[in-house]
Amino acid sequence: MDPLSGFLGSLLWWLFFLYLLMWPQLQFRALQAARARLMAQLARKRNSTVIAMIHRQESIGLFGIPVYKFISIEDSEEVLRAIRSAPKDKPIDLIIHTPGGLVLAATQIARALKEHPAETRVIVPHYAMSGGTLIALAADKIIMDPNAVLGPVDPQLGQYPAPSILRAVEKKGPEKVDDQTLILADVAEKAIKQVQDFVFSLLKDKYGEEKARELAQILTEGRWTHDYPITVDHARELGLNVETDVPEEVYALMELYKQPVKQRGTVEFMPYPVKQESKK
Numbered sequence: 001m002d003p004l005s006g007f008l009g010s011l012l013w014w015l016f017f018l019y020l021l022m023w024p025q026l027q028f029r030a031l032q033a034a035r036a037r038l039m040a041q042l043a044r045k046r047n048s049t050v051i052a053m054i055h056r057q058e059s060i061g062l063f064g065i066p067v068y069k070f071i072s073i074e075d076s077e078e079v080l081r082a083i084r085s086a087p088k089d090k091p092i093d094l095i096i097h098t099p100g101g102l103v104l105a106a107t108q109i110a111r112a113l114k115e116h117p118a119e120t121r122v123i124v125p126h127y128a129m130s131g132g133t134l135i136a137l138a139a140d141k142i143i144m145d146p147n148a149v150l151g152p153v154d155p156q157l158g159q160y161p162a163p164s165i166l167r168a169v170e171k172k173g174p175e176k177v178d179d180q181t182l183i184l185a186d187v188a189e190k191a192i193k194q195v196q197d198f199v200f201s202l203l204k205d206k207y208g209e210e211k212a213r214e215l216a217q218i219l220t221e222g223r224w225t226h227d228y229p230i231t232v233d234h235a236r237e238l239g240l241n242v243e244t245d246v247p248e249e250v251y252a253l254m255e256l257y258k259q260p261v262k263q264r265g266t267v268e269f270m271p272y273p274v275k276q277e278s279k280k
Contacts, residue, residue, distance in 0.1 A: 049085075121142075
């Protein structure tokens, strides 16, 4: 074999290998740039600091391994940094799309949002469950898509809801459960009170103390399952002030958060053709 041909062949293989390694990163950087442009456009339009905390599955690396995201301490660090850097006399728009996550992280974000001197608005294009709802309650305005949902904020201890642990002990009787369950029930009681008190502190200035206590109890007492969808209409029935004028840029931004490679059976759609050929 010609040495030059062998060298060129090896070079091509190495270039192809480097391309496989670098292409996902190049795609991700292009997505980041597109997201930044949209967020800057929205910030100019609304004269606000725009922050996005969007938790969707994202495929990373050479093999597109899906990563599942929740509210984490890292999220709270980033959001708190963004809120601190926001002008004190300008509004904040926080776009949230999340299944929930750590209560500690959500509590930190909610407190920082509430303490911002200018108006704060949480925008929910699809869902903000659990810790996401906790953050939404801290805002001056909650703006939801007409079909978006919030969720209860009852604490979860491991795989069990705190209210359900207390009810199980109550039904069975403290004398009929083991020490570990009694300890768990004690922690559950404390967790519920802590979250209730925090929700009350978020709402009392906007709704008054009586309404704030009522909402805090409803949202933490385990009235529903933890994934129960609180729709716009239901939120309004509960007494929450909810608007539905989600900016179009928010929907466009959601399109830029990659999902893993689609498998058979997922949803596809074809937009309605605006221009149609004239009939002959």
